[in-house]
Amino acid sequence: xxxxxxxxxxxxxxxxxxxxxxxxxxxxxxxxxxxxxxxxxxxxxxxxxxxxxxxxxxxxxxxxxxxxxxxxxxxxxxxxxxxxxxxxxxxxxxxxxxxxxxxxxxxxxxxxxxxxxxxxxxxxxxxxxxxxxxxxxxxxxxxxxxxxxxxxxxxxxxxxxxxxxxxxxxxxxxxxxxxxxxxxxxxxxxxxxxxxxxxxxxxxxxxxxxxxxxxxxxxxxxxxxxxxxxxxxxx
Numbered sequence: 001x002x003x004x005x006x007x008x009x010x011x012x013x014x015x016x017x018x019x020x021x022x023x024x025x026x027x028x029x030x031x032x033x034x035x036x037x038x039x040x041x042x043x044x045x046x047x048x049x050x051x052x053x054x055x056x057x058x059x060x061x062x063x064x065x066x067x068x069x070x071x072x073x074x075x076x077x078x079x080x081x082x083x084x085x086x087x088x089x090x091x092x093x094x095x096x097x098x099x100x101x102x103x104x105x106x107x108x109x110x111x112x113x114x115x116x117x118x119x120x121x122x123x124x125x126x127x128x129x130x131x132x133x134x135x136x137x138x139x140x141x142x143x144x145x146x147x148x149x150x151x152x153x154x155x156x157x158x159x160x161x162x163x164x165x166x167x168x169x170x171x172x173x174x175x176x177x178x179x180x181x182x183x184x185x186x187x188x189x190x191x192x193x194x195x196x197x198x199x200x201x202x203x204x205x206x207x208x209x210x211x212x213x214x215x216x217x218x219x220x221x222x223x224x225x226x227x228x229x230x231x232x233x234x235x
Contacts (some may be wrong), residue, residue, distance in 0.1 A: 111214025
């Protein structure tokens, strides 16, 4: 009727969605989970040829992190919209609000380069760093443009407004960026230490964005402000 043989096999059979499954788990230390899973996926793809009917899924905390990344990306876009609405509420001018928001891509340049030259992975801490960076970069633009508006209301012409306003705001912008940068350096350089897996990527993004937005803001925002207001000033 039947043959009975002794062989090796799993002591329990787990199922999910009517499919059998085997769970292989591991803990990650010293690196972010996204980069580790990316390396695992690459090695599995290169060295594993699964039979028909078998497949591999990556879940657990990595799956939750992937969902959180999508949520944070949506939150980033929403934060940009809220920043624009607040600027428009303050200045009542789309053009002026747009000039201030020009600092966001200037900050993104440094943040992206910092990721590229360090981990190369857009992790959740890095996304949080970008969201923080949006507020810091917008503040630099507000310092310049609001002072330009004040000087123009006092009767200065456009050229004198930009020259005087840039001189007046150069020191506050540099000092604010310098103090913030110095505070973030210890967090950025502690990336290999246990417990710094979250703080270090966030600090690196903010540092890179601070550097690029501060330096480029000093040169690009005055030029864009002049070009966008030269016609109306001439009239």
